[in-house]
Amino acid sequence: MFHESRESRRKVAVVSGASGGIGRALCDLLRQRGYWVIGLARAQGRALDAAHVDHSVTCDLTDAASLAEAARAIRHASEHIDLFVFCAGAIAPQPVATLQADLALEQVQINLVGVMQLTHAILPAMAEGSHIIYTNSMAGVFPLAGSSVYTASKFGLRGFALALEQELRPRKIRVSSVFPGSVNTSMLMKEMEQGGSVLNFMSAPQEPEAIAEWILATSHKKRVENFPSSFDSFFCTLFLWSPRFLRLCMPLMTAWAKAGRARYRRNRLKNASD
Ligand SMILES: NC(=O)c1ccc[n+]([C@@H]2O[C@H](COP(=O)([O-])OP(=O)(O)OC[C@H]3O[C@@H](n4cnc5c(N)ncnc54)[C@H](OP(=O)(O)O)[C@@H]3O)[C@@H](O)[C@H]2O)c1
Numbered sequence: 119m120f121h122e123s124r125e126s127r128r129k130v131a132v133v134s135g136a137s138g139g140i141g142r143a144l145c146d147l148l149r150q151r152g153y154w155v156i157g158l159a160r161a162q163g164r165a166l167d168a169a170h171v172d173h174s175v176t177c178d179l180t181d182a183a184s185l186a187e188a189a190r191a192i193r194h195a196s197e198h199i200d201l202f203v204f205c206a207g208a209i210a211p212q213p214v215a216t217l218q219a220d221l222a223l224e225q226v227q228i229n230l231v232g233v234m235q236l237t238h239a240i241l242p243a244m245a246e247g248s249h250i251i252y253t254n255s256m257a258g259v260f261p262l263a264g265s266s267v268y269t270a271s272k273f274g275l276r277g278f279a280l281a282l283e284q285e286l287r288p289r290k291i292r293v294s295s296v297f298p299g300s301v302n303t304s305m306l307m308k309e310m311e312q313g314g315s316v317l318n319f320m321s322a323p324q325e326p327e328a329i330a331e332w333i334l335a336t337s338h339k340k341r342v343e344n345f346p347s348s349f350d351s352f353f354c355t356l357f358l359w360s361p362r363f364l365r366l367c368m369p370l371m372t373a374w375a376k377a378g379r380a381r382y383r384r385n386r387l388k389n390a391s392d
Pocket residue numbers: 134135136137138139140141159160162163164165177178179180204205206207208228253254255256297298299300301302303304305306
């Protein structure tokens with residue numbers, strides 16, 4: 119049942135989306151920090167390389183049977199979980215006017231409903247002192263035109279995490295969320311190709327390894343919600359409080375982000391030709 123090094127690694131971490139850009143970097147880092155890592159990945163899609171995890175479990179967040187089986191497999195692999203990082207996610211940028219119902223439903227299932235179902239299923243393995251981290255997005259606090267379904271799913275995830283935090287506080291199980299800006303992964307590439315919001319480029323996209331470090335660092339903090347900077351946290355709060363202020367700032371932010379996107383494209387072309 120256990121990987122041979124299981125005994126030497128006492129802390130158990132589970133990472134969903136372990137085959138993705140951020141998830142994979144997080145698995146690597148957790149293993150370096152001495153965790154025994156269970157990685158969740160879909161049956162189909164990119165293979166979950168055994169080099170990045172100690173144990174892999176198949177889990178499709180759009181399939182209730184797969185979710186239930188994954189929860190059983192996790193508990194079979196380890197009776198307790200110290201850290202669960204929900205990292206799987208999907209985006210399909212589309213204006214609401216041309217929204218395809220199946221793509222909309224899939225995003226809500228992967229980013230929100232499946233996360234709630236899996237959380238419910240693994241709770242019995244979460245003991246006092248354990249920690250659940252949800253990988254949200256700036257889209258969870260800032261409306262992204264053109265990605266309204268993704269925005270809605272991440273706003274929903276924020277509410278779910280905040281309510282769960284209150285539920286689990288008496289059991290001394292920590293719940294927190296991280297809200298990264300843009301990250302250099304296949305998700306960002308897809309957004310760029312499919313006309314996602316230019317506001318992703320308000321600041322330069324970060325590398326997944328840096329984001330993984332940051333996510334893990336937040337696990338040592340007491341904060342329930344973690345933003346890349348106090349600046350992001352302050353302005354997102356202000357924008358939600360005053361949509362009028364957001365509208366006023368939008369032209370300036372869009373111009374700034376367009377310049378950021380052009381810079382990012384130039385750098386990618388330069389790196390590809392080097
Ligand atoms: N990249 C960014 O700019 C950015 C910014 C803010 C927040 N985030 C958030 O960070 C998280 C990780 O994103 P990423 O950038 O690492 O994206 P990514 O490289 O595209 O990885 C996405 C992960 O989600 C998994 N996934 C997709 N559909 C699934 C399904 N039906 N069931 C189970 N797993 C599924 C993928 O598995 P497969 O390998 O099988 O496809 C993959 O492991 C997401 O929650 C995302 O919303 C990303």
